[in-house]
Amino acid sequence: MSQYDVVIIGGGPGGYNAAIRAGQLGLKVACVEKRETLGGTCLNVGCMPSKALLHASELYDAAMGKQFATLGIEVKPKLNLSQMMAQKADSVTQLTKGIEFLFKKNKADWIKGAGKITGPGKVEVTAADGTVQTLDAKHIVIATGSEPTPLPGVQIDGKRIVDSTGALSLPEVPKKLIVVGAGIIGLELGSVWRRLGAEVTVVEFLDRITPGMDTETAKTFQRTLTKQGIVFKLGAKVTGAVASKSGVKLTVEPVAGGEAETLEADYVLVAIGRRPYTEGLGLESVGVTTDKRGVIDTDHFKTAAAGVWAIGDAVHGPMLAHKAEEDAVACIELIAGKAGHVDYNLVPSVVYTAPEVAWVGKTEEQLKEAGVAYKVGKFPFTANSRAKINHETDGFAKILADAKTDEILGVHIIGPQAGELIGEYCVAMAFKAASEDIARTSHPHPTRSEAGRQAAMGVEGWTMQS
Amino acid sequence: MADIMTPALGESVTEATVARWTKKAGDAVRKDEILVELETDKVSLEVAAPADGVLSEILAAEGETVEPGTVLGKMAAGAAAAAAPAKTAAKAQAAPPPPVAAPAPAKAEAAKPAAPSAQRIAAESQLDLAKVAGSGKDGRVTKGDALAALEARAAAPAAAPAPAAPRELHQREERVRMTRLRQTIARRLKEAQNNAAMLTTFNEVDMSAVMALRNEYKDVFEKRHGVRLGFMSFFVKACIAALKQVPDVNAEIDGQDIIYKNHYDIGVAVGTEKGLVVPVIRDADDMSLAGVEKAIGAMGKKARDGQLALDDLQGGTFTISNGGVYGSLMSTPILNAPQSGILGMHKIQDRPMVVKGQVVIRPMMYLALSYDHRVVDGQGAVTFLVKVKDAIEDPQRLLLDL
Numbered sequence: 013m014s015q016y017d018v019v020i021i022g023g024g025p026g027g028y029n030a031a032i033r034a035g036q037l038g039l040k041v042a043c044v045e046k047r048e049t050l051g052g053t054c055l056n057v058g059c060m061p062s063k064a065l066l067h068a069s070e071l072y073d074a075a076m077g078k079q080f081a082t083l084g085i086e087v088k089p090k091l092n093l094s095q096m097m098a099q100k101a102d103s104v105t106q107l108t109k110g111i112e113f114l115f116k117k118n119k120a121d122w123i124k125g126a127g128k129i130t131g132p133g134k135v136e137v138t139a140a141d142g143t144v145q146t147l148d149a150k151h152i153v154i155a156t157g158s159e160p161t162p163l164p165g166v167q168i169d170g171k172r173i174v175d176s177t178g179a180l181s182l183p184e185v186p187k188k189l190i191v192v193g194a195g196i197i198g199l200e201l202g203s204v205w206r207r208l209g210a211e212v213t214v215v216e217f218l219d220r221i222t223p224g225m226d227t228e229t230a231k232t233f234q235r236t237l238t239k240q241g242i243v244f245k246l247g248a249k250v251t252g253a254v255a256s257k258s259g260v261k262l263t264v265e266p267v268a269g270g271e272a273e274t275l276e277a278d279y280v281l282v283a284i285g286r287r288p289y290t291e292g293l294g295l296e297s298v299g300v301t302t303d304k305r306g307v308i309d310t311d312h313f314k315t316a317a318a319g320v321w322a323i324g325d326a327v328h329g330p331m332l333a334h335k336a337e338e339d340a341v342a343c344i345e346l347i348a349g350k351a352g353h354v355d356y357n358l359v360p361s362v363v364y365t366a367p368e369v370a371w372v373g374k375t376e377e378q379l380k381e382a383g384v385a386y387k388v389g390k391f392p393f394t395a396n397s398r399a400k401i402n403h404e405t406d407g408f409a410k411i412l413a414d415a416k417t418d419e420i421l422g423v424h425i426i427g428p429q430a431g432e433l434i435g436e437y438c439v440a441m442a443f444k445a446a447s448e449d450i451a452r453t454s455h456p457h458p459t460r461s462e463a464g465r466q467a468a469m470g471v472e473g474w475t476m477q478s
Numbered sequence: 479m480a481d482i483m484t485p486a487l488g489e490s491v492t493e494a495t496v497a498r499w500t501k502k503a504g505d506a507v508r509k510d511e512i513l514v515e516l517e518t519d520k521v522s523l524e525v526a527a528p529a530d531g532v533l534s535e536i537l538a539a540e541g542e543t544v545e546p547g548t549v550l551g552k553m554a555a556g557a558a559a560a561a562a563p564a565k566t567a568a569k570a571q572a573a574p575p576p577p578v579a580a581p582a583p584a585k586a587e588a589a590k591p592a593a594p595s596a597q598r599i600a601a602e603s604q605l606d607l608a609k610v611a612g613s614g615k616d617g618r619v620t621k622g623d624a625l626a627a628l629e630a631r632a633a634a635p636a637a638a639p640a641p642a643a644p645r646e647l648h649q650r651e652e653r654v655r656m657t658r659l660r661q662t663i664a665r666r667l668k669e670a671q672n673n674a675a676m677l678t679t680f681n682e683v684d685m686s687a688v689m690a691l692r693n694e695y696k697d698v699f700e701k702r703h704g705v706r707l708g709f710m711s712f713f714v715k716a717c718i719a720a721l722k723q724v725p726d727v728n729a730e731i732d733g734q735d736i737i738y739k740n741h742y743d744i745g746v747a748v749g750t751e752k753g754l755v756v757p758v759i760r761d762a763d764d765m766s767l768a769g770v771e772k773a774i775g776a777m778g779k780k781a782r783d784g785q786l787a788l789d790d791l792q793g794g795t796f797t798i799s800n801g802g803v804y805g806s807l808m809s810t811p812i813l814n815a816p817q818s819g820i821l822g823m824h825k826i827q828d829r830p831m832v833v834k835g836q837v838v839i840r841p842m843m844y845l846a847l848s849y850d851h852r853v854v855d856g857q858g859a860v861t862f863l864v865k866v867k868d869a870i871e872d873p874q875r876l877l878l879d880l
């Protein structure tokens with residue numbers, strides 16, 4: 013039986029960052045992971061492989077379509093799907109090995125097996141071969157993440173009806189793919205297969221795509237995706253799915269009422285969201301409570317049980333790898349007696365489609381609902397020199413600032429590499445910057461970052477380049 | 479090593495100026511020996527050595543502004559140090575000690591840079607960001623903070639305009655820093671002029687009766703009370719009698735209200751080499767003439783010795799100023815805010831007066847009453863002055879409370 017300062021259950025972005033930070037702070041730490049590799053959903057079947065396919069498929073699409081031809085590059089590309097999958101797997105392997113290296117560097121023990129709390133300070137680990145060991149821990153951190161939310165009436169068979177994990181490894185390019193759920197995951201994976209040649213229809217229960225995204229931005233986003241060939245069926249409810257060897261028949265009816273219809277596709281991706289993975293962890297053995305959806309109740313990562321902490325997707329807040337990473341650092345620092353803190357308002361969101369969508373802070377709808385007087389500065393990429401040069405002019409940058417203090421309250425960018433641009437605003441907002449602070453800061457020319465600066469100028473009405 | 483600290487300076491006094499160091503760095507000093515003199519708005523005070531030792535370092539140079547708790551200098555303490563070192567220290571420091579650089583006011587940490595927008599606002603609107611509380615990360619000043627500070631500044635009553643840049647000195651001119659006392663006098667006089675609806679009414683008084691009384695009794699009075707019988711005590715008593723009749727003059731304005739004071743604390747302006755101070759004779763209505771004379775004498779001595787405490791200067795209800803001692807024939811004194819009246823006494827001068835149809839020579843004094851017309855109306859002011867005149871011309875009225 014081994015004695016640890018901290019035992020972390022789960023080796024995803026929450027767990028592995030917690031382990032690294034604990035090691036840095038001199039705590040004796042173990043991280044329990046039941047997968048054969050570290051990195052959790054994000055590295056193995058989430059962010060990383062999806063980005064590998066998004067990058068590759070975007071280049072393929074550019075070569076196939078008018079983009080390359082416009083630039084004067086004439087090619088006839090041929091898709092090698094197995095190579096595309098292989099390079100994805102190779103990148104993922106390198107990344108998970110990287111985490112192993114970081115564990116060694118920071119003296120964090122990786123315990124392979126499924127972890128379960130059996131009592132205060134006790135974590136039982138069952139390895140793949142059935143051997144069981146118990147770890148003694150002064151502090152237990154639950155970092156078990158989340159899993160895809162199942163859709164009632166639709167059975168994920170992993171062949172024709174798949175979740176996000178399955179959609180990252182389809183054996184062929186579907187002729188017709190139906191994506192259930194117009195959230196970030198569905199639109200990213202839908203984009204991948206659309207670019208590789210599938211006809212993609214997205215079915216969404218709500219009457220809008222990407223709930224949580226600023227509405228104006230979401231409308232522009234939907235228009236852009238539609239232009240690319242994705243078909244949207246909004247306000248539509250999936251009531252059943254029948255899979256055969258060659259395809260799926262999906263029953264869909266309008267949420268507002270009306271005739272049900274049957275859609276046919278050779279593959280269906282169910283991506284209606286994720287739910288905390290907190291069952292079977294022995295939470296009841298120490299009195300840790302969850303809400304109905306399985307979200308663990310915490311107060312600054314402390315659960316109801318002394319010495320048991322929880323972070324990442326298993327607790328409240330956006331289900332994002334970088335949010336789990338923030339939680340991890342703050343939680344371990346609190347355990348080490350430091351002042352860990354996370355400002356969830358400053359956790360950015362990114363959709364890695366083309367164009368990308370990225371935002372941080374409040375949407376216009378949130379500000380209106382809160383009754384905050386705000387000003388808007390907006391700048392289209394059609395007027396940005398770098399975007400123009402690259403023939404990538406879809407989208408805009410929008411900055412929302414307090415009408416009185418000019419403090420930046422929200423930033424919404426839709427355009428190429430929006431995800432790379434948003435970091436500037438995370439820093440700015442952490443420093444309570446005013447839009448004028450951005451407007452009066454030199455940005456390199458020609459870059460897309462200038463669009464943000466011009467939008468910032470627009471808040472006070474002096475946009476110079478449109 | 480002991481710190482020489484700025485002591486508490488008294489109610490409502492937040493800073494003092496280092497007036498003079500009586501010792502140099504390196505001097506041996508004995509416990510309770512005066513090291514440095516400080517000057518505040520109201521009083522001068524001295525800081526003594528806390529122990530025997532050597533004044534090792536002067537941190538607050540002359541002219542520097544210090545707050546209670548500011549370290550003025552440092553002392554190497556110890557009896558041994560006190561005995562011998564006077565000479566050794568002097569020898570060891572054949573060259574005068576290098577002037578000690580005035581240290582920046584102790585700040586807990588370096589100020590964090592303000593946001594670019596806040597800096598722009600500060601530059602455009604002459605806003606001192608050091609005085610703006612920052613709400614940003616680690617106390618940085620954000621644009622919102624700067625805008626709020628501008629708003630607060632606009633809302634506040636227009637502060638004294640920023641002093642103009644010092645003008646060039648011409649030949650045969652000399653620039654001397656105002657002492658804190660002088661600055662305070664200047665500020666308060668101007669405040670009084672700005673705030674009150676001030677005007678002055680005049681009368682004249684025949685001093686014959688008081689002078690006769692004084693001549694007759696001055697020796698026996700001095701023998702009995704140990705203090706000379708002057709004219710001031712008569713005026714104090716005459717004013718109190720007049721104040722009782724015209725309470726407005728003993729009142730002050732406080733916002734929308736008038737505060738009437740049923741006590742008679744008379745400030746008596748005393749000239750000192752550093753400037754005018756106005757110690758207060760408290761409850762002067764309860765005192766005999768001798769009591770008033772004694773109180774005035776004690777205050778005058780304290781003032782000249784720089785020993786006045788803050789309490790001696792605060793809370794007067796009416797003031798008497800005597801420009802006559804310098805030969806002034808007529809003046810319009812400025813109120814001692816927030817008081818509503820001040821009596822100006824002047825030089826006694828023999829003048830031809832018409833009394834009962836005859837021209838006679840009388841020792842006459844012009845009297846001036848400056849008053850705040852917001853509280854005191856013209857009739858009250860004139861009545862007050864006539865009442866003082868009557869009491870001085872016929873001191874028996876004081877006796878009979880007429």
